Amino acid sequence: MTEFVDIGALADIPVQGARLVRTAQGCIAVFRTADDRVFALDDRCPHKGGPLSEGIVHGSSVTCPLHNWVFDMNTGQATGADNGQVGTYATRVEKGRILIDASRIARSHAA
Amino acid sequence: MKRKLVVIGAGMASGRMLEHLFEADPDAYDVTLFNLEPRGNYNRLMLSPVLSGEKTYEDIVTHDDDWYAAHGVTCHFGEAVVGIDREARRIRTNKRETEYDALVIATGSAPFIIPVAGKELPGVVTYRDLEDTNAMIQAGIAGKDAVVIGGGLLGLEAAAGMAARGASVTVIHLMDHLMERQLDPAAGYLLKRDLESRGIRVHCGGATKAILGNDRAEAVLLEDGTVYPADLVCMAVGIRPETRIAVDARIEVERGIVVDDALRTSDPHIFALGECVEHRNQLFGLVAPLYDQAKVLVKSLLGEAAEFRPVQTATKLKVTGCDLFSAGDFAEAEGREDIVFRDPGRGIYKRLVLEGDRIIGIVMYGDTADGNWFYSLMKDGTDIGDMRETLIFGPAFQGGGKLDPMEAVAALPPEAEICGCNGICKGRIVEAVQGGATTLDAVRAQTKASGSCGTCTGLVEQVMKATLGDAFAAPIPAGMCSCTDHSHEDVRRLIKSMGLKSIPAVMQELGWKTIGGCHSCRPALNFYLLADWPTEYRDDRQSRFVNERNHANIQKDGTYSVVPRMWGGVTTPAELRAIADAAEKYDVPMVKVTGGQRLDLLGIRKEDLPHIWADLNKAGLVSGHAYSKGLRTVKTCVGKEFCRFGTQDSTGLGVRLEKLLWGSWTPHKVKLGVSGCPRNCAEATCKDIGVICVDSGYQISVAGAAGMELKETEPLASTPSEDEAIEIITAFIQLYRENAKYLDRAYKWVAKVGLDWVKERVVQDPDERRALVERFEISQSIYRRDPWAEHSASDQSGKWAPMADFTLEAAE
Ligand code: SRM
Ligand SMILES: Cc1cc2nc3c(=O)[nH]c(=O)nc-3n(C[C@H](O)[C@H](O)[C@H](O)COP(=O)(O)OP(=O)(O)OC[C@H]3O[C@@H](n4cnc5c(N)ncnc54)[C@H](O)[C@@H]3O)c2cc1C
Ligand code: SF4
Ligand code: FES
Numbered sequence: 001m002t003e004f005v006d007i008g009a010l011a012d013i014p015v016q017g018a019r020l021v022r023t024a025q026g027c028i029a030v031f032r033t034a035d036d037r038v039f040a041l042d043d044r045c046p047h048k049g050g051p052l053s054e055g056i057v058h059g060s061s062v063t064c065p066l067h068n069w070v071f072d073m074n075t076g077q078a079t080g081a082d083n084g085q086v087g088t089y090a091t092r093v094e095k096g097r098i099l100i101d102a103s104r105i106a107r108s109h110a111a
Numbered sequence: 112m113k114r115k116l117v118v119i120g121a122g123m124a125s126g127r128m129l130e131h132l133f134e135a136d137p138d139a140y141d142v143t144l145f146n147l148e149p150r151g152n153y154n155r156l157m158l159s160p161v162l163s164g165e166k167t168y169e170d171i172v173t174h175d176d177d178w179y180a181a182h183g184v185t186c187h188f189g190e191a192v193v194g195i196d197r198e199a200r201r202i203r204t205n206k207r208e209t210e211y212d213a214l215v216i217a218t219g220s221a222p223f224i225i226p227v228a229g230k231e232l233p234g235v236v237t238y239r240d241l242e243d244t245n246a247m248i249q250a251g252i253a254g255k256d257a258v259v260i261g262g263g264l265l266g267l268e269a270a271a272g273m274a275a276r277g278a279s280v281t282v283i284h285l286m287d288h289l290m291e292r293q294l295d296p297a298a299g300y301l302l303k304r305d306l307e308s309r310g311i312r313v314h315c316g317g318a319t320k321a322i323l324g325n326d327r328a329e330a331v332l333l334e335d336g337t338v339y340p341a342d343l344v345c346m347a348v349g350i351r352p353e354t355r356i357a358v359d360a361r362i363e364v365e366r367g368i369v370v371d372d373a374l375r376t377s378d379p380h381i382f383a384l385g386e387c388v389e390h391r392n393q394l395f396g397l398v399a400p401l402y403d404q405a406k407v408l409v410k411s412l413l414g415e416a417a418e419f420r421p422v423q424t425a426t427k428l429k430v431t432g433c434d435l436f437s438a439g440d441f442a443e444a445e446g447r448e449d450i451v452f453r454d455p456g457r458g459i460y461k462r463l464v465l466e467g468d469r470i471i472g473i474v475m476y477g478d479t480a481d482g483n484w485f486y487s488l489m490k491d492g493t494d495i496g497d498m499r500e501t502l503i504f505g506p507a508f509q510g511g512g513k514l515d516p517m518e519a520v521a522a523l524p525p526e527a528e529i530c531g532c533n534g535i536c537k538g539r540i541v542e543a544v545q546g547g548a549t550t551l552d553a554v555r556a557q558t559k560a561s562g563s564c565g566t567c568t569g570l571v572e573q574v575m576k577a578t579l580g581d582a583f584a585a586p587i588p589a590g591m592c593s594c595t596d597h598s599h600e601d602v603r604r605l606i607k608s609m610g611l612k613s614i615p616a617v618m619q620e621l622g623w624k625t626i627g628g629c630h631s632c633r634p635a636l637n638f639y640l641l642a643d644w645p646t647e648y649r650d651d652r653q654s655r656f657v658n659e660r661n662h663a664n665i666q667k668d669g670t671y672s673v674v675p676r677m678w679g680g681v682t683t684p685a686e687l688r689a690i691a692d693a694a695e696k697y698d699v700p701m702v703k704v705t706g707g708q709r710l711d712l713l714g715i716r717k718e719d720l721p722h723i724w725a726d727l728n729k730a731g732l733v734s735g736h737a738y739s740k741g742l743r744t745v746k747t748c749v750g751k752e753f754c755r756f757g758t759q760d761s762t763g764l765g766v767r768l769e770k771l772l773w774g775s776w777t778p779h780k781v782k783l784g785v786s787g788c789p790r791n792c793a794e795a796t797c798k799d800i801g802v803i804c805v806d807s808g809y810q811i812s813v814a815g816a817a818g819m820e821l822k823e824t825e826p827l828a829s830t831p832s833e834d835e836a837i838e839i840i841t842a843f844i845q846l847y848r849e850n851a852k853y854l855d856r857a858y859k860w861v862a863k864v865g866l867d868w869v870k871e872r873v874v875q876d877p878d879e880r881r882a883l884v885e886r887f888e889i890s891q892s893i894y895r896r897d898p899w900a901e902h903s904a905s906d907q908s909g910k911w912a913p914m915a916d917f918t919l920e921a922a923e
Contacts, residue, residue: 007914007915008914008915012910012914013914014652014653015286015287015653016653016654017652017653019910019913019914020913020914021913021914021915021916021917022913022915022916022917022918023917023918024917024918027913030914033442033443034295034296034627035291035295035441035442035443037442037444048667049667049668049669050669051665051669054657054660054661054665054669055630055657056629056630056633056634056653056654056655056656057653058625058627058628058629058630058633059443059625059626059627060442060443060444060445061629063629063630065656065657065665066665066667068630070629070630072445074444074445075445095366105917
């Protein structure tokens with residue numbers, strides 16, 4: 001079952017930017033696109049661990065800041081010639097608040 | 112016997128409902144109608160033409176006294192319902208109580224008032240009813256200053272209406288483009304341009320801080336300090352359902368009054384429709400679905416089964432001359448594809464969003480003639496697979512069967528115009544090709560076709576291909592990136608010549624092929640725009656690479672390095688002490704002397720950045736921009752103050768230069784060196800700009816390199832005067848800023864334009880040199896600032912930390 005937890009307000013994330021959510025399993029990058037959609041991805045690039053949260057957001061893609069791999073945030077899949085995938089988390093925006101699927105961070109949250 | 116129906120609110124939705132009710136069964140109900148406004152139903156949508164003077168109030172009344180009398184409606188206008196007694200089935204006003212068998216709540220919505228100081232001053236209005244409209248008409252007739260807060264549908268209609276009456280209007284919009292819920296940035300840009308061309312000032316990205324004035328509104332103050340004079344302020348930032356009486360009566364209310372498919376509330380005797388309701392988590396703000404609700408509600412009132420199913424609605428703006436159309440969902444998402452058509456010459460932008468072979472979203476600006484056709488394809492879920500190639504050209508092009516773009520070009524008559532800018536027709540291009548011009552450049556040189564804005568390049572190539580057949584080899588596009596075929600040089604030139612001042616403006620006018628660019632073109636555009644329009648363009652932080660966005664260098668483990676400036680490599684015990692203290696306080700793993708004569712604090716956590724900056728700021732230390740495509744370091748040697756060979760004060764000159772140049776953004780990084788004599792201890796002759804001091808003055812040389820390439824500088828000028836040396840160096844940097852391609856170091860740029868071209872401008876032509884220096888100074892009036900101080904301000908520092916931390920929770 002999917003349990004959604006509140007992580008903050010949409011307004012806390014700059015448009016075309018990202019903020020982090022820290023969990024026991026590592027950081028999750030929460031992105032906001034130009035048209036106010038929200039995506040959540042593991043903040044570790046599968047290439048060499050670059051912090052995706054610091055990448056440039058364009059459309060529904062983000063470019064890793066370290067060596068420019070480009071990821072489709074819908075799937076977490078690297079695009080173009082690069083091969084790799086990052087984990088994604090379901091998100092919802094309700095009344096200006098961001099909710100994120102907690103099932104994968106539940107271990108720490110439930111404590 | 113007739114049953115008693117009480118209706119609260121005489122607006123668009125209940126008005127339509129009453130019409131249907133009397134048509135369906137005039138004898139079913141005795142109707143009593145209450146309205147807060149002192150009048151019956153009029154066409155609220157048409158308030159905008161009333162405001163602009165195209166219509167009068169009388170023109171837009173939908174139900175007059177005679178109509179209500181003819182249908183036996185008991186009217187109480189100017190009388191608000193203040194309570195509902197559900198047990199006794201009675202409503203209450205301040206004058207009377209009235210019983211009902213069925214009650215309909217149709218109270219519409221209330222404008223949202225942003226909670227800023229001064230919001231209650233006289234002269235602050237909203238835009239909802241005739242009273243508001245009349246207040247704005249007055250402002251216009253009197254030729255006053257008006258400010259509209261909110262660049263959505265209502266705000267823009269208010270602005271255009273007042274402007275049409277003669278007011279001087281400014282629109283303040285919180286988001287970066289107008290009508291962001293209906294339009295994407297490209298269409299928003301075109302809309303802004305059209306409004307500006309009719310004299311309306313548009314300030315996007317502006318947050319209102321307060322409305323100023325003593326006895327009435329006088330001005331509006333924004334968070335960024337801008338003040339706009341305002342005799343009248345119209346707040347049009349949004350609406351919320353008017354639910355107060357329902358809440359008091361303890362009927363179920365979420366954001367709106369909750370209704371089921373039959374439009375019944377949680378009380379079986381009470382119904383609701385219009386903007387006050389919430390149906391399956393959805394609110395409504397346009398009339399089309401409300402009219403559907405009216406039909407359904409009549410059935411429910413007459414005991415027939417009916418279900419309300421909202422359909423998608425399309426938005427248009429009722430401002431003459433601003434043609435826009437928007438419908439459906441235009442967010443980018445997996446499995447979605449865009450078809451984009453831009454005609455910069457005519458200010459047209461069309462975008463269809465496809466999912467599989469169906470249209471799910473439409474945004475159009477400038478030419479909306481095909482809007483309804485697309486809209487019906489969308490609503491009907493039509494499979495557009497067969498017409499995909501030519502779909503965007505509208506129904507006129509759908510002759511049955513697929514249309515091959517090549518055939519279409521081949522079929523064009525010789526007099527068909529291909530290049531709009533230069534008025535070149537197909538025949539002229541064919542002639543040139545047959546005369547031997549077989550490359551695009553040759554065709555351009557001979558005919559000028561595609562030589563101006565360049566958007567017809569594809570078409571010109573198709574004409575060439577149709578003429579040459581397989582002999583034509585399409586050139587590999589030399590575009591900045593896959594978003595455009597324009598080269599960096601073209602884009603720079605066009606930004607200046609066409610006066611493009613925002614990223615969406617560049618993307619629209621130069622026909623970008625993607626919606627919002629990519630990580631490669633956005634930083635370049637951001638630089639070009641801020642270099643060309645320093646006072647008008649606002650830096651777009653999200654278009655910058657991580658280091659420039661965070662004002663520190665990211666390390667391979669995600670921590671950062673912090674390098675404070677040491678002017679000309681000179682420091683003081685107090686500065687060193689502050690650096691040492693900071694290094695200890697933030698557990699800095701390594702303190703290193705850089706190759707640029709200063710200290711690097713490596714391994715700092717992102718959330719500590721604003722705090723370490725604040726500490727360093729206190730000791731007078733500012734950002735060293737060790738991360739920027741901008742002025743980095745000015746290396747110096749000790750010079751004549753101490754050194755036995757020194758000829759001039761090289762340290763002093765270095766410090767002067769660094770204090771003048773710091774903070775400026777450049778196409779790539781800029782490093783300087785100043786040596787006090789030809790022994791050159793500051794390694795000045797491998798920098799972007801180097802100065803060697805000699806007895807007779809200063810030898811300036813430029814275009815050196817000591818990174819991936821190694822190259823000695825080339826002499827630019829010699830001068831006996833320190834001031835003139837500084838002027839020449841500044842002019843050189845400004846020329847580089849204005850002309851070079853993003854990510855070309857100075858030596859690469861000089862190799863392209865030639866050192867003689869540079870000399871002509873910064874050495875031989877003193878007027879040009881002074882003009883360059885002046886433009887540099889204008890830019891520096893904005894950018895010669897410490898970014899660390901800005902970002903470490905206490906209200907900003909929280910933004911650098913994670914927004915939520917579940918590890919803490921686990922530990923508790
Ligand atoms: C810190 C420093 C090395 C040091 O410990 O001394 C350094 C560190 C980096 N240099 Fe450098 N460069 C440093 C002096 C130099 C110098 C020497 C100088 O400035 O006198 C050069 C040769 C001169 C030149 O600029 O060409 C130099 C040529 C480069 C280059 C090659 C540039 C080129 O056009 O060929 C790069 C790569 C680039 O910029 O694209 C680079 C890039 C980098 C980056 C920013 C790599 C990156 O993108 O992350 C390094 C950041 C490390 C970090 O995490 O902080 N660094 N780098 C020096 C900082 C100087 C300062 O105080 O600001
Ligand atoms: C300037 C303007 C332009 C617009 N343009 C468009 C457009 O182009 N296209 C489009 O689709 N939509 C447009 N709209 C929106 C459209 O007008 C609304 O969707 C529609 O009017 C909502 O109808 P309604 O009956 O729910 O509410 P309303 O029409 O607002 O009627 C509600 C009525 O209830 C009264 N009332 C409230 N509380 C009480 C109470 N307690 N007791 C008694 N009476 C009460 C109010 O005074 C009001 O008269 C526009 C709106 C405005 C203001
Ligand atoms: S030379 Fe510069 S870029 Fe290369 S490892 Fe050293 S600091 Fe990093
Ligand atoms: S670490 Fe992300 S691209 Fe290399």
